[in-house]
Amino acid sequence: MQKLLECQYSYIIIEKESDMKKNNIHNNIRKLRFNCDEMTQQMLADKINATRQTIHHIEAGKYSPSLELAFRIANVFKVPLEEVFQYIQDPK
């Protein structure tokens, strides 16, 4: 049952993430938060000294964080930067 719920949730995350690509930078923050004991946006914001709304906008692709903020986010999840943010080049 739990696995089914996880699969369903992962599907929703993937669907949402594809909607989020408003710029060329794609991120996995929502998935990483879920995997990190279901960390909330507020908890992540408190750890990196940002507002919850900034985290929301980063996840939605409406805001690209500075390099420093990006590194801080990666440090929270203890993963390399490339696992958090990916640059998708335009096919043109």
Added chain:
Amino acid sequence: MDITFKEKSTWIHLITTLLIFGFYFTKAIYKFINATIEETNLIGLFIAVVISMIIIEVISHIILSIVYRKQSIKEEDERDNLIQSKATKTSYYILVIGVWITSMSILNISSPFLMANIIMFFFILAEIIGMSIQLYYYRKGI
């Protein structure tokens, strides 16, 4: 989605500015049009407007800080600073245009008080547009 403390503060500032200076400039334009300029009356009105603005802003921000205590403690983050920078850039251009227009109109306008009001009008306009741009970026993203 709830809004940041900075955005709430900007809304208060925008509404207060629109109401108070809207009232002031409506009165000023009415007096200028009807050619009943008594400079002392407008100076009194201006002082009253500035004092009212200060009182309303202070009280409203105190109430805001008490109600949203946790949010108010946090400093502005990089997104707040970036939005403010972008809005300030546009405000600056409007202010520069206003100063230029006032400088050019020096040939036609003899009253220094009228000129001061024109410059102030552009200053307030720049503020209002700057705040509106900030709010736009807060809603739509940057």
